[in-house]
Amino acid sequence: MEHNxxxxxxVMAAVSFAIRVLPLTLIRRQIKNRFLRSFLFYVPYxxxxxxTFPAILEATQTPLAGALALAAGIWLxxxxxxxxxxxxxxxxxxxxxxxxxx
Amino acid sequence: xxxxxxxxxxxxxxxxxxxLQSDAAxxxxxxxxxxxxALGYLVVSFTLGITAxxxxxxxxxxxxxxxxxxxxxxxxxxxxxxxxxxxxxEIALITFIANARYLLMSCxxxxxxxxxxxxxxxxxxxxxxxxxxxxxxxxxPGPVHPYYNYGAMLVALPGWSVGTALGIIAGNxxxxxxxxxxxxxxxxxxxxxxxxxxxxxxxVAGLVGLSFAASFAAVHLPVISAVSSGTRTIGLTLLxxxxxxxxxxxxxxxxxHGA
Numbered sequence: 001m002e003h004n005x006x007x008x009x010x011v012m013a014a015v016s017f018a019i020r021v022l023p024l025t026l027i028r029r030q031i032k033n034r035f036l037r038s039f040l041f042y043v044p045y046x047x048x049x050x051x052t053f054p055a056i057l058e059a060t061q062t063p064l065a066g067a068l069a070l071a072a073g074i075w076l077x078x079x080x081x082x083x084x085x086x087x088x089x090x091x092x093x094x095x096x097x098x099x100x101x102x
Numbered sequence: 103x104x105x106x107x108x109x110x111x112x113x114x115x116x117x118x119x120x121x122l123q124s125d126a127a128x129x130x131x132x133x134x135x136x137x138x139x140a141l142g143y144l145v146v147s148f149t150l151g152i153t154a155x156x157x158x159x160x161x162x163x164x165x166x167x168x169x170x171x172x173x174x175x176x177x178x179x180x181x182x183x184x185x186x187x188x189x190x191x192e193i194a195l196i197t198f199i200a201n202a203r204y205l206l207m208s209c210x211x212x213x214x215x216x217x218x219x220x221x222x223x224x225x226x227x228x229x230x231x232x233x234x235x236x237x238x239x240x241x242x243p244g245p246v247h248p249y250y251n252y253g254a255m256l257v258a259l260p261g262w263s264v265g266t267a268l269g270i271i272a273g274n275x276x277x278x279x280x281x282x283x284x285x286x287x288x289x290x291x292x293x294x295x296x297x298x299x300x301x302x303x304x305x306v307a308g309l310v311g312l313s314f315a316a317s318f319a320a321v322h323l324p325v326i327s328a329v330s331s332g333t334r335t336i337g338l339t340l341l342x343x344x345x346x347x348x349x350x351x352x353x354x355x356x357x358x359h360g361a
Contacts, residue, residue, distance in 0.1 A: 003187065003188075003189070003190065005158075005159065005163055005184065006163070006166075007190065008180070008184050008190070008193050009163060009166055009167050009170070011190050011193050011194050011197070012167065012170075012171055012176070012177070012180045012193060012194075012197045013167075013170035013171055014194075015194050015197040015198050015201070016170070016171045016172070016173055016176060016197060016201055016204075017170070017228075017229060019198065019201050019202065019204050019205050019208070020201075020204045020205075020207075020208050020228045020229065020230075020231040021208070021224065021225055021228035021229065022205075022208070023205060023208035023209040023211075023212050024208045024211055024212050024215070024224045024225075024227070024228040024231075025221060025224045025225065025228070026212075027209065027212035027213070028212075028217055029217060030213060030217065031213060034351050035347050035348065035351060036347075037213070037352070038346070038347035038350070038351040038352045039343050039344055039346075039347035040209060040210045040213055040343075041347070041352050042306075042309060042342070042343035042346040042347055042352075043206055043207075043209075043210050043339060043343045044207075044210060044236070044237070044240045044295070044296070045296050045299070045300070045306055045309050045310055045313070045343075046309060046313045046338065046339045046342040046343040046346070047203060047206070047207070047233075047335060047339045047343075048233070048237060048292040048295055048296050049292075049296055049309070049310045049313030049314055049317070050313050050314075050316070050317040050334075050335050050338045050339060050342075051233060051292065051317075051335055052289050052292045052293065052296075052314075053313075053314040053317055053318060054317065054318045054321055055289070055331075056286055056289040059282070059285040059286055059289065060282045060283075060285065060286060061278060061279070061282045065282070066286060069286045069289070069290070070289070070293070073286075073289065073290045073293040073294070073297075074293055074297055077293045077294045077296075077297035077298060078297050078298070078300075078301055080298065081294075082294075083135055083138060083238070083291060083294045084137070084138050086290045086291070086293060086294040087138040087142070087287045087288075087290035087291050087294070088138070088287075088290075089290065090286040090287060090289060090290035090293075091283045091284055091286055091287050091290070092283070094282060094283040094285075094286050095279065095280075095282075095283035098279055098282060098283070099279070102279070
């Protein structure tokens with residue numbers, strides 16, 4: 001009951017920092033194991049893909065707008081568009097499609 | 103000054119990109135790539151601020167929380183528990199669970215650091231391992247160039263923490279159409295990271311497609327959908343990346359090609 005908000009914030013910050021920094025500071029050498037190396041190679045693709053879909057459908061007011069943004073983003077990224085282009089195009093697609101749909 | 107430039111070039115030469123770039127140029131390129139991230143953060147953290155407000159967090163406390171946590175799901179869960187008057191242990195546990203994926207990302211990044219990279223660089227860059235900054239760090243070929251991350255952090259950190267404070271102050275003033283449009287900026291960034299390697303590697307393409315499908319299924323399956331999204335992300339990542347590594351181990355040559 002005697003918990004202070006700054007105490008809470010300090011605990012949150014300490015845990016977040018430890019999670020992020022421990023592997024980076026403790027693993028100093030190149031990992032030799034082929035399975036582990038392959039696993040770490042594939043992790044970003046799996047994580048980012050899992051976080052993108054279907055979350056993008058829930059982020060917008062109508063799921064269809066999110067789906068259109070997903071299609072536009074995949075098409076642009078596939079064709080080598082820049083980070084800014086892909087990101088901005090997704091936003092514009094959502095804005096315009098919701099303007100028509102809503 | 104001249105010495106600084108010389109030292110800068112020397113460090114860049116060890117960067118096996120084959121392109122000579124000064125630290126200042128790399129810093130600028132990091133800030134450039136960090137801009138869309140910062141904009142996306144501003145919007146997402148604004149909505150986070152609205153939640154924090156309901157938990158009785160002041161704008162200054164919200165700023166601190168976001169500056170030192172840099173985590174949407176983790177902070178959201180934390181604010182909810184603060185509002186419920188939870189214990190410090192409970193806050194620590196929920197922060198750990200909601201942010202455990204950063205543990206994986208930090209393991210991946212450890213392999214992208216030069217083995218002799220000094221401790222302060224690892225601490226500084228580790229401090230701001232987020233989904234988005236991890237994404238652009240992985241997309242950049244060669245070992246981690248700290249100035250690239252510093253540049254991105256210079257714009258992303260204020261975007262996230264100021265956005266949270268603004269959300270607490272301003273509440274629901276932004277039109278929902280604008281919030282909705284800006285909320286997909288971060289997903290656009292994720293696509294920019296994963297799609298080009300999927301184009302050049304069928305295995306990565308298959309993994310991305312399978313991840314989409316599995317994630318979609320997990321959201322709708324009865325038991326799994328009850329698990330928090332952070333935990334689902336970890337579970338699916340371990341499963342899918344593990345299966346891919348087991349079935350299609352990569353050679354050193356492929357590694358440099360892809361991520």
